[in-house]
Amino acid sequence: MPCWLHRNEDFRDIMECDFVCLTDPDELRSFIAHSEHTVSIERSRTLYEEIRASISTKEKGDVWFWRPVLPWGGVYPIRAGRKAIACTPLYVKINLKNTCTIDGFLMLLYVILRDNHSFPREVAAFLGKQFVERFLYLMDSYDYTTVKMLWIWDRMSKRQYRSEIHRAALEIDLFGNEHENFTKNLQNLMSSMQESWCSTWDCPSRFQEDLQKTISIRCSGLREFSQRVFCHGPPPFIILNMQMWQSEDLSYVPYRLELSDQRYSLEGATLFNRDEHHYSAVFQMDGYWMHYDGLRSDNLVLLNKPPEFLLLSSLVYIRSSDK
DSSP: OOOOOOTTOOHHHHHHSSOOOOOOTHHHHHHHHTGGGGOOOOOSSOHHHHHHHHHHTOOTTOOBOSSOOSOSSEEEEOOOTTSOOOOSSOOSEEEEEOTHHHHHHHHHHHHHHHHOTTHHHHHHHHHOHHHHHHHHHHHHTTOHHHHHHHHHHHHOOGGGSEEEEETTEEEEEOOSOHHHHTGGGGHHHHOEEEEEEESOTTOTTSEEEESSOOOOOOOSSOEEEOOOEETTSSOSEEEEEOTTSOGGGGSSOOSEEEETTEEEEEEEEEEEETTTTEEEEEEEETTEEEEEOTTSSSOEEEOSSOOSSOEEEEEEEEEOSOO
16 A cells, blocks of 8 residues: 655655655645655746747757657655655555556647646646646646656546556556546546437337437337537547547548537647557647657657558547637
């Protein structure tokens, strides 16, 4: 079981003390949420500003970002002064593995929220204001491992990852499907509903109201379907799962969609490497397309052409300001 900071301790005093015993899982989330105490270097520009600056000043042949962005995996050390933490079972760090199932979407979420000033407030209504503010702060500050821990502990359920104690370290393995580890945790934001009526009065399900998908029931009547609508109004962005589509159906990807009287424009996508069982992402910024791949040394590059030998996993559209 995780060990955490004593609930009533002041974080300033905690970072100055020599020894802390962690006992409550809820306090890890609190410790991560106050992680500004572990960020000691003040930076003049945020990650978003640095990426934009690198695009505007790019030279011929200089097509990658100057430092790794949101690298694969991560090590989250549990620091408490000058001595290691005693706990049962004992571990003093958290090792993250196979984080590509959340990395690409975390990168896309960051760019979307920073590119659109009203979106953080809208997303906060579903994910929580504190989560959105902490997420943006950590990404702005290049604190990538803590960002991943924030998503794991705040948004994911324990059924979505595997964890075990190994050599004084807690290992969290996110191997799996990105839609299970990320998109599923945003269903409330993008939830939609469709109603249908059957012309036969004795139909076993004459009226249907379905939130996830359209269900057809066999009977002698005719069923009329309403237009599917969003339960909470048009969301700021939508994620389309493309994994079940055939490659020949994806020869043309629409740059714009019209949903619920709103226009959505293509902002990014996630890609899947079948040989490596690995996810990456592409997104737009200032008219340029960039490819993010946390597994590579130069993991954020400008694209001159679409990445080769990668399968389309999802499309991400953002709501346009004009209807």
